[in-house]
Amino acid sequence: MTKTKAPASRGPYLESARFPSWSRTVDIDRPSTWPKYKAGMCQGCWGGCCTLPVEVSAFDLIRLELITEDEAAISLKKVAKRLIKEGVVRSFHPQVQLFILQQRAGRDCLYLDEKTRLCTVYEKRPTVCRSFPKIGPKPGFCPSVPAQPPKS
Ligand code: SF4
Ligand code: SF4
Numbered sequence: 001m002t003k004t005k006a007p008a009s010r011g012p013y014l015e016s017a018r019f020p021s022w023s024r025t026v027d028i029d030r031p032s033t034w035p036k037y038k039a040g041m042c043q044g045c046w047g048g049c050c051t052l053p054v055e056v057s058a059f060d061l062i063r064l065e066l067i068t069e070d071e072a073a074i075s076l077k078k079v080a081k082r083l084i085k086e087g088v089v090r091s092f093h094p095q096v097q098l099f100i101l102q103q104r105a106g107r108d109c110l111y112l113d114e115k116t117r118l119c120t121v122y123e124k125r126p127t128v129c130r131s132f133p134k135i136g137p138k139p140g141f142c143p144s145v146p147a148q149p150p151k152s
Helices: 058-063 069-074 075-083 127-131
Strands: 087-093 099-101
Touching: 058 069, 058 075, 069 075, 075 087
Parallel strands: none
Antiparallel strands: 087 099
16 A cells, blocks of 8 residues: 555554554554565555555545545535545645545554455555555555564
8 A cells, every 4th residue: 555654753543553563673653664565565464554644635535436526626625524524534635635534543544454454445545555665655665564473
């Protein structure tokens, strides 16, 4: 997946994150701790990338079938108001016309399956998710953690 910017510091929000206990060497908010991405790495990954904030455009929201093209053309502020009320969007930044998707209490993306750790809207996923980790807080690196604890 792709997200543009990780939160600057560890805060109360992260304290509730369900980052696996065996992942202590990888800190989701410290890209300097992220391993280099390699092809096939997503297989069996816990999906740390899907716990980062996701920036989406109106086009992404249309593709996700959350809004119509007409709604987007009329007023993105109105769109934001509705989606924030519905708990899908956390915030809207009119200067750049971008929305931040809401996250669950444990910080997962709303579209991440809690058990399989797979995206439930893969075909319709936002553009940032398609370009991660090529584009992201540390291009070419990602907060990859195995979904299962390492065998000792
Ligand atoms: S954190 Fe990296 S390896 Fe894991 S699912 Fe995301 S892109 Fe793939
Ligand atoms: S939309 Fe899918 S790929 Fe993107 S962050 Fe959410 S679960 Fe991950």
